[in-house]
Amino acid sequence: MSSTSHYPAAPTAQGIETRTLSVIVDNEPGVLARVIGLFSGRGYNIDSLTVSETEHQKHLSRITIVTRGTPMVIEQIKNQLERLVPVHRVVDMTVSGPAIQRELAMVKVAGKGEPRVEALRLADAFRARVIDAGTESFIFEITGASEKIESFINLMLPLGLVEVSRTGIVAISRGPEGM
Amino acid sequence: MSKDMTGAEMVIEALADQGVQHVFGYPGGAVLPIYDAIFQQEKVRHILVRHEQGAVHAAEGYARSTGKVGCVLVTSGPGATNAVTGLTDALCDSIPVVVITGQVPTHLIGNDAFQECDTVGITRPCTKHNYLVKSIDELPRVLHEAFHIAASGRPGPVVVDIPKDIQFAKGTYSKPREFAHQGYRPKLKGDLNRIKQAVELMARAKRPLFYTGGGIVNSGPNASTLLRELVKLTGFPITSTLMGLGAYQASDPQWLGMLGMHGTWEANWAMHDCDLMICIGARFDDRITGRLDAFSPGSTKIHVDIDPSSINKNVKVDVPIIGDCAHVLEDMVRLWRAGGVQADKKAMGEWWKQIEKWRARKSLAYRNSDKIIKPQYAIQRLYELTKDRDTYITTEVGQHQMWAAQFYGFQEPNRWMTSGGLGTMGYGLPAAIGVQLAHLKSLVVDIAGEASVLMNMQEMSTAVQHRLPVKIFVLNNQYMGMVRQWQELLHGGRYAESYTHSLPDFVKLAEAYHAVGIRCEKPGDLDGAIGEMIKVDRPVIFDCVVDQNENCFPMIPSGRAHNEMLLGDSGESVEDAITEEGKMLV
Numbered sequence: 001m002s003s004t005s006h007y008p009a010a011p012t013a014q015g016i017e018t019r020t021l022s023v024i025v026d027n028e029p030g031v032l033a034r035v036i037g038l039f040s041g042r043g044y045n046i047d048s049l050t051v052s053e054t055e056h057q058k059h060l061s062r063i064t065i066v067t068r069g070t071p072m073v074i075e076q077i078k079n080q081l082e083r084l085v086p087v088h089r090v091v092d093m094t095v096s097g098p099a100i101q102r103e104l105a106m107v108k109v110a111g112k113g114e115p116r117v118e119a120l121r122l123a124d125a126f127r128a129r130v131i132d133a134g135t136e137s138f139i140f141e142i143t144g145a146s147e148k149i150e151s152f153i154n155l156m157l158p159l160g161l162v163e164v165s166r167t168g169i170v171a172i173s174r175g176p177e178g179m
Numbered sequence: 180m181s182k183d184m185t186g187a188e189m190v191i192e193a194l195a196d197q198g199v200q201h202v203f204g205y206p207g208g209a210v211l212p213i214y215d216a217i218f219q220q221e222k223v224r225h226i227l228v229r230h231e232q233g234a235v236h237a238a239e240g241y242a243r244s245t246g247k248v249g250c251v252l253v254t255s256g257p258g259a260t261n262a263v264t265g266l267t268d269a270l271c272d273s274i275p276v277v278v279i280t281g282q283v284p285t286h287l288i289g290n291d292a293f294q295e296c297d298t299v300g301i302t303r304p305c306t307k308h309n310y311l312v313k314s315i316d317e318l319p320r321v322l323h324e325a326f327h328i329a330a331s332g333r334p335g336p337v338v339v340d341i342p343k344d345i346q347f348a349k350g351t352y353s354k355p356r357e358f359a360h361q362g363y364r365p366k367l368k369g370d371l372n373r374i375k376q377a378v379e380l381m382a383r384a385k386r387p388l389f390y391t392g393g394g395i396v397n398s399g400p401n402a403s404t405l406l407r408e409l410v411k412l413t414g415f416p417i418t419s420t421l422m423g424l425g426a427y428q429a430s431d432p433q434w435l436g437m438l439g440m441h442g443t444w445e446a447n448w449a450m451h452d453c454d455l456m457i458c459i460g461a462r463f464d465d466r467i468t469g470r471l472d473a474f475s476p477g478s479t480k481i482h483v484d485i486d487p488s489s490i491n492k493n494v495k496v497d498v499p500i501i502g503d504c505a506h507v508l509e510d511m512v513r514l515w516r517a518g519g520v521q522a523d524k525k526a527m528g529e530w531w532k533q534i535e536k537w538r539a540r541k542s543l544a545y546r547n548s549d550k551i552i553k554p555q556y557a558i559q560r561l562y563e564l565t566k567d568r569d570t571y572i573t574t575e576v577g578q579h580q581m582w583a584a585q586f587y588g589f590q591e592p593n594r595w596m597t598s599g600g601l602g603t604m605g606y607g608l609p610a611a612i613g614v615q616l617a618h619l620k621s622l623v624v625d626i627a628g629e630a631s632v633l634m635n636m637q638e639m640s641t642a643v644q645h646r647l648p649v650k651i652f653v654l655n656n657q658y659m660g661m662v663r664q665w666q667e668l669l670h671g672g673r674y675a676e677s678y679t680h681s682l683p684d685f686v687k688l689a690e691a692y693h694a695v696g697i698r699c700e701k702p703g704d705l706d707g708a709i710g711e712m713i714k715v716d717r718p719v720i721f722d723c724v725v726d727q728n729e730n731c732f733p734m735i736p737s738g739r740a741h742n743e744m745l746l747g748d749s750g751e752s753v754e755d756a757i758t759e760e761g762k763m764l765v
């Protein structure tokens with residue numbers, strides 16, 4: 001017998017999927033705590049989360065959450081988010097049509113000589129901009145899909161990577177329609 | 180119409196405008212301005228409780244028995260934290276309450292001030308919504324919005340935390356308006372195409388079953404009326420959860436009794452074997468589904484619920500309908516009638532024949548005694564002696580609660596107040612006080628366990644002070660019976676800490692509260708003693724001394740499916756009934 005539970009069995013039969021959700025909320029105190037509390041309280045995953053006011057006049061913010069779960073759990077996450085009073089809309093960017101996802105990272109690299117030249121050369125290839133430079137260090141700014149940022153950071157690792165600061169993912173759908 | 184007044188006055192004004200006649204509360208430093216405002220008016224009556232948890236349960240009882248929003252006022256810090264169990268209870272059972280909490284002055288928030296706590300932080304996960312009011316300008320809107328959110332959609336508790344300086348501040352009060360919240364707009368009408376599809380499935384079904392729940396009660400008396408109409412029109416059998424009892428009349432032959440862990444043989448077998456499940460306002464709770472992979476394996480499932488997050492949470496359904504029960508039922512009745520639809524007569528005949536076979540198993544049967552009062556018998560007598568009166572029942576949590584659900588035949592909605600989702604011992608007495616306040620002339624009985632009732636016994640003072648003649652009918656088995664039952668099933672009869680030692684003398688306890696105490700120990704004396712209890716126009720504690728060893732059956736043990744129920748008289752040893760894995764569960 002696969003499960004003998006009075007509680008719902010862990011839905012292992014369904015595969016785990018990664019989804020990006022865009023959430024429009026009232027920009028009021030505590031709204032982020034409500035969203036994060038929902039995820040921690042119900043045991044959902046957060047891989048990435050970004051939030052900022054996007055429509056000042058209407059006091060609206062946009063939260064972009066990257067999460068993982070089975071299709072049933074993802075459906076629950078969307079429904080639970082929509083149940084929060086300050087939440088206006090939730091759109092699943094992964095299934096609502098083609099969407100663009102971007103992330104920004106600032107990458108600090110320290111070094112001299114050959115590694116320094118190599119880091120600059122790679123930055124150029126990745127279209128990373130130098131936003132701060134000293135004789136012994138650089139800070140690069142790079143934007144792109146998470147995988148691109150990931151591989152850039154990996155390449156910097158042996159060249160004197162000091163630290164990285166990333167924004168997390170923001171997403172927007174293609175085409176003329178808004179959410 | 181707008182008027183200038185203080186924040187404290189606005190609170191009272193808003194309550195009155197929201198139709199609140201009674202507020203349950205307990206004073207303290209951070210709400211003194213509001214108490215001062217209460218003192219100077221007569222629109223809203225304050226009911227002083229003896230513990231803030233009691234205030235919230237009383238408000239729940241008030242709300243559930245009237246369909247109105249229950250209202251509570253407590254102070255900051257310990258006042259607010261004491262209310263948390265009640266808030267969680269109301270959230271789990273979808274009960275509309277508004278709790279106003281005092282808070283330290285705005286400039287002290289975050290300073291670890293005297294009796295400060297992060298009320299919105301603490302109550303965020305146990306409310307439908309909550310507010311910290313930071314300016315007098317937003318106070319009227321927030322108060323009105325709180326009532327709207329508590330009562331609409333899937334009802335629930337809302338907290339409004341008001342710092343003391345805001346209570347003193349002067350501002351302009353505005354009346355409630357029809358207001359359209361941007362993000363919050365619960366959907367009432369169900370999708371008509373889906374409803375059509377549901378009605379077509381119903382017309383074709385061979386083994387259909389209505390599975391209804393608390394959502395019907397939440398939706399209002401009209402939903403019950405429509406449900407009864409639809410059940411009659413179709414001729415289908417109907418079962419309900421603990422929370423939905425009374426929405427359909429228990430005396431009707433189409434009623435199969437409650438389903439689930441302690442549900443009847445016929446209700447659970449019908450759930451298991453049906454080919455069409457019509458779930459209306461119930462949430463596929465784990466006490467209902469049992470083992471999920473064996474839950475009603477062959478059925479097509481229709482689910483009507485106002486909260487999209489209830490749908491496909493535990494069980495995947497085929498026809499989800501998001502909307503209010505009454506609205507959807509109205510459409511269903513209309514479509515069934517308009518289509519001139521007839522249920523499949525031959526198939527229904529077979530189905531009912533099968534159901535009658537299950538019913539003949541008499542799963543609620545117990546061995547009565549003429550020496551010792553059986554708890555089931557006590558409830559049966561209570562039912563017989565109160566059914567022709569205007570009666571409301573509340574319960575505590577445990578075996579007595581399940582026996583009440585099984586043996587008290589509820590005929591109408593809003594007559595049955597119990598803590599289902601959270602299972603809060605100590606709910607019943609304060610809830611009864613709330614019910615009695617709303618129905619002064621009615622008979623209100625808390626069917627209690629001796630352990631549970633002690634958890635909020637202090638509320639006897641509330642009942643006595645406010646002349647609320649609630650009857651506490653204690654099924655005294657000297658055990659936390661439900662715990663003892665599980666220890667018998669799961670832990671080899673090692674009754675760790677489940678014997679309720681050093682019990683008070685309940686008769687003397689009643690007298691100490693200036694109430695009436697009655698004890699009954701013999702089955703033969705029961706009717707007379709219950710009669711006496713009903714006659715007394717004061718609060719009563721009725722100490723009904725019952726069999727200590729009785730267990731509550733039927734029972735679907737952990738790790739079993741609907742068709743694997745244990746019955747009281749079954750030969751199967753209960754110790755063998757639970758698998759090793761089952762022991763891990765509750």
Ligand SMILES: Cc1cc2nc3c(=O)[nH]c(=O)nc-3n(C[C@H](O)[C@H](O)[C@H](O)COP(=O)(O)OP(=O)(O)OC[C@H]3O[C@@H](n4cnc5c(N)ncnc54)[C@H](O)[C@@H]3O)c2cc1C
Pocket residue numbers: 271272273332333334391392393394395397398399419420421422423437438439440441442459460461462463464466467483484485486489502503504505576577581598599600601602603661
């Ligand atoms: C000791 C113990 C044993 C228990 N054993 C059992 C048992 O054997 N059987 C049993 O049934 N329960 C049992 N329970 C209770 C159980 O834990 C749940 O509380 C109960 O089953 C839930 O009932 P429900 O599904 O009707 O949901 P509720 O909690 O009443 O929820 C109502 C549902 O209806 C929806 N709704 C609300 N308003 C509306 C509306 N206007 N229109 C449409 N939908 C609406 C809500 O979104 C929600 O999904 C037991 C509890 C305890 C403490």
Ligand SMILES: Cc1ncc(C[n+]2csc(CCOP(=O)(O)OP(=O)(O)O)c2C)c(N)n1
Pocket residue numbers: 575576577578579580602603604627628629630631632654656658659660661662
């Ligand atoms: C506040 C709280 N604590 C613990 C429990 C666990 N619990 C469930 S039933 C029960 C025993 C109740 O005993 P009693 O009130 O005497 O009722 P009986 O089962 O004997 O009828 C306990 C301890 C609970 N439901 N609520």
Ligand SMILES: [Mg+2]
Pocket residue numbers: 577628629630654655656657658659660
């Ligand atoms: Mg007991």
